[in-house]
Amino acid sequence: MEFFVAQLLTGLANASSLFLVACGLSLIFGVTRIVNFAHGSLYMLGAYIGYTLMQNLPGAVGFWGSILLAGIAVGIIGVLVEVLVLRPVYRAPELFQLVATFGVILVIQDLTLIIWGPEDLLGPRAPGLRGVYRIMGEPIPKYDIVLLVITPFIALALWYLITQTRVGVLVRAATQDREMVGALGVNQAVLFTGVFALGSALAGLGGALQLPKGGADLLMDFHILAPVFVVVVIGGMGSLPGAYLAAVIISVLNVFGVTYLPQSTLVLMFVVMVVVLMIRPYGLFGREEVAGEHGQVGEPELPIKPASNSVRMIVMAGLALLALLPVFGSSFAMVLTTDILIFCLFAASLHFLLGLGGLVSFGHAAYYGGGAYIAALLVTHANSPMEIAFLLAPLGAGLAALAIGWVCLRLTGVYFAMLTLAFAQLLWSLVFQWGSVTGGDDGLVNIWPSDWLNSTTAYFYFALLFSVGGILVLRHVAHSPFGYALRAARDSKRQAESTGINTQKVQLLAFGFAGFMGGLAGTLFVFSKGSVFPNELEIARSFDALIVVFLGGVKTLAGGVAGAAFFKGVEDLLTRFEYWRLVMGLLIIFVVIVAPQGIVGSIRKAAIRLNILKQGGQT
Amino acid sequence: MSVVLETKGLTKAFGGLVAVDDVSFQLQKGELLALIGPNGAGKSTCFNMLMGQLPPTSGEVFLGGERINGLSPRQIWRRGVGRTFQITATYSSMTVIENVQMALLSHHGDVFKFLPFAHKLYREEAMALLDMVGMAEQADRHCAVLAYGDLKRMELSIALAHDPQLLLMDEPTAGMAPKERVALMELTARIVEDRGVSVLFTEHDMDVVFAHSHRIMVLNRGALIAEGDASEIRNSPLVQEVYLGGGTLFDAEEDAHA
Numbered sequence: 078m079e080f081f082v083a084q085l086l087t088g089l090a091n092a093s094s095l096f097l098v099a100c101g102l103s104l105i106f107g108v109t110r111i112v113n114f115a116h117g118s119l120y121m122l123g124a125y126i127g128y129t130l131m132q133n134l135p136g137a138v139g140f141w142g143s144i145l146l147a148g149i150a151v152g153i154i155g156v157l158v159e160v161l162v163l164r165p166v167y168r169a170p171e172l173f174q175l176v177a178t179f180g181v182i183l184v185i186q187d188l189t190l191i192i193w194g195p196e197d198l199l200g201p202r203a204p205g206l207r208g209v210y211r212i213m214g215e216p217i218p219k220y221d222i223v224l225l226v227i228t229p230f231i232a233l234a235l236w237y238l239i240t241q242t243r244v245g246v247l248v249r250a251a252t253q254d255r256e257m258v259g260a261l262g263v264n265q266a267v268l269f270t271g272v273f274a275l276g277s278a279l280a281g282l283g284g285a286l287q288l289p290k291g292g293a294d295l296l297m298d299f300h301i302l303a304p305v306f307v308v309v310v311i312g313g314m315g316s317l318p319g320a321y322l323a324a325v326i327i328s329v330l331n332v333f334g335v336t337y338l339p340q341s342t343l344v345l346m347f348v349v350m351v352v353v354l355m356i357r358p359y360g361l362f363g364r365e366e367v368a369g370e371h372g373q374v375g376e377p378e379l380p381i382k383p384a385s386n387s388v389r390m391i392v393m394a395g396l397a398l399l400a401l402l403p404v405f406g407s408s409f410a411m412v413l414t415t416d417i418l419i420f421c422l423f424a425a426s427l428h429f430l431l432g433l434g435g436l437v438s439f440g441h442a443a444y445y446g447g448g449a450y451i452a453a454l455l456v457t458h459a460n461s462p463m464e465i466a467f468l469l470a471p472l473g474a475g476l477a478a479l480a481i482g483w484v485c486l487r488l489t490g491v492y493f494a495m496l497t498l499a500f501a502q503l504l505w506s507l508v509f510q511w512g513s514v515t516g517g518d519d520g521l522v523n524i525w526p527s528d529w530l531n532s533t534t535a536y537f538y539f540a541l542l543f544s545v546g547g548i549l550v551l552r553h554v555a556h557s558p559f560g561y562a563l564r565a566a567r568d569s570k571r572q573a574e575s576t577g578i579n580t581q582k583v584q585l586l587a588f589g590f591a592g593f594m595g596g597l598a599g600t601l602f603v604f605s606k607g608s609v610f611p612n613e614l615e616i617a618r619s620f621d622a623l624i625v626v627f628l629g630g631v632k633t634l635a636g637g638v639a640g641a642a643f644f645k646g647v648e649d650l651l652t653r654f655e656y657w658r659l660v661m662g663l664l665i666i667f668v669v670i671v672a673p674q675g676i677v678g679s680i681r682k683a684a685i686r687l688n689i690l691k692q693g694g695q696t
Numbered sequence: 697m698s699v700v701l702e703t704k705g706l707t708k709a710f711g712g713l714v715a716v717d718d719v720s721f722q723l724q725k726g727e728l729l730a731l732i733g734p735n736g737a738g739k740s741t742c743f744n745m746l747m748g749q750l751p752p753t754s755g756e757v758f759l760g761g762e763r764i765n766g767l768s769p770r771q772i773w774r775r776g777v778g779r780t781f782q783i784t785a786t787y788s789s790m791t792v793i794e795n796v797q798m799a800l801l802s803h804h805g806d807v808f809k810f811l812p813f814a815h816k817l818y819r820e821e822a823m824a825l826l827d828m829v830g831m832a833e834q835a836d837r838h839c840a841v842l843a844y845g846d847l848k849r850m851e852l853s854i855a856l857a858h859d860p861q862l863l864l865m866d867e868p869t870a871g872m873a874p875k876e877r878v879a880l881m882e883l884t885a886r887i888v889e890d891r892g893v894s895v896l897f898t899e900h901d902m903d904v905v906f907a908h909s910h911r912i913m914v915l916n917r918g919a920l921i922a923e924g925d926a927s928e929i930r931n932s933p934l935v936q937e938v939y940l941g942g943g944t945l946f947d948a949e950e951d952a953h954a
Contacts (some may be wrong), residue, residue: 108891236763346808377838377840378788379838380787380789380838383815442763444745453730553810554810558801558806558807559808559810561790561794562798562807564790565790568787568788569785571785572781572785572786572787574770575773576773576802576854577770577774577799578770578802579770579807583808
């Protein structure tokens, strides 16, 4: 019993910064509709800035003052991000802004590295709160008790701000109907910036507040991201009480998980999220999304046409050139090109879902990494020859996608996206923690192709065949009746359903098909590298694909492949330099701002304007 | 004459509010039947029940003698019911003819085919349908750039794609210019005559209603209060009260008459 209470208290204390960060994310999403991936980075900055301040400000006043100042500083950084990066792209297609926030993640990562160095920082203890209290005989750190007590007050203050003040009224009104608030004469730009500043400040506060417990390190941005999204989604987007309750549930669960089921701590959180969303599709306190909010906004997409003969000739020529690579290129060039080709297939499979189906999957790495792991597991545990593994792995990934899709397709909009992310994380944590089978963090190694493919050149041709083949199949399906039905379901579910099209079935099958193709990419990957590690299933991998699809152009058929080829190529060039993330992040932000239709989309638009391309068709 | 559509005691209650109250009517083959009534009378609710979007609280719907309530919109469409929407629902990323082809693909059971090029399938059939509504010249235009009236005509050709026996049109002329309204209803009337389709439509424009419908039903507060041809409806004191006397005083006046 005593132990139980102690655990509960620790859980409640841990909920504190999680709640603050989640609140910020929830507020920002509610008002601006931006899924702010950079929220974890703001939290990290809060920790680092707080650390530096605490080094320089003495005593208890200095400690608490530092936390407050860190929050304010991060709030100001939030304003900078909003004004410089996000404001130029508010008019871009839905969700495009999240790509910009991803660029911000990269920039902040490297800036932090430059300023504070690579070492983990041990957080200072709070002055006067170094010891423990004994509660029912169990030692509880004094700082935990303080956190536990002040969090409800912060929550209450926020609740007061949101429900009782004029600012709060505006924020809630904007959450429900931004256009109406604008029509009533509220300056939206100021409102958005203000909310972004508040949300960022909360993230910074959260980061500084957890310093005595967790310190600061360069991985904390991504580490907090998953739990924060889980909390926001479980609580219900835009709900403060929901966020608090969910933060408590997740933190307490985590503490008990560590004690009783240490192998499952990571999985547990996502299991809870899946269960909650199955029962309450909009989170514990969330409300149903207003229909159409996440539909197609901005300019309608152009009709598609199969590539003209001239385009086909160009593609054929390009492929012929690629096929000649072993003749004139180095073996390094071949390895690089193999990487790019595989990534292109991965991106194309996501583009099929995202572009044609309008189904925003945040967890596409589940099928890519899933395919890779299925192949590796078959080879490692069943001694399966490469050919069999190569056949079964994409099928397995496709089946997994069907199962996951079946659950996720009950939801729409951002909840759908979050659930796909949860499933990907579920797989990741399974692989990470089930070390005896999957090798855990050490991954699975010695997954080499059969002898006839064992040379770099042979595998290059193999990868070329299957990547390009896969991409062409995806493209062809876009032009088939099935691809049309998928677009019909996206454009108008109402019309599709009342002309006999089973949209649910169409979308589910598309999910499975995209999963299969993602799995194929993963399988190609594992045999090209000879090993696989859990990071192929990570959030970051899912985001990679998401980012290039958006940057390439969601509303163009070639967008996914073009974006993937361009950015994978650039990345391979940049990673040789020390601060490549900074450059990559700035490049992403730059592309987002100058080409809000994506690379292909913006080039096409320019071509139409210059009368090079006839209006009305797309390739 | 055979009965195409029949409802018996169709009722829909949302909590305590009875939106559609014990509505029974028959629609004959080749008939153009109008359902009119003031805002909030229950027309759209009635339509949604006929099309399978809403399950009735009680009562039944028969299509050609077969009970269809409880079926999904998809199943009802498969039994030969086409519909157009009050606010057009179109595939904005496709061309005009592709919108029609999509309905034909569904009708022919080709939705789950991966191999053929969709834009090559049933093109002639689709063109004939577009020609019927006078949209053939615009077949290859991007439907997102069409004028609203043209979209409505396109939607009509989609609704006719599977050669339905019954057409349900929810305010077919809403949002159109007066000239276009008359043209669209003339077109509909002609199609009814040529193809022997039966049509049930709701409408606010009385010119359209009186000019083209064979029979008119008036719905008020969920209940059918009058039924008859144009002159009967025009001269019905009850209908005049509903439209001219104002709904708020309706109860009091009804009491006075009683």
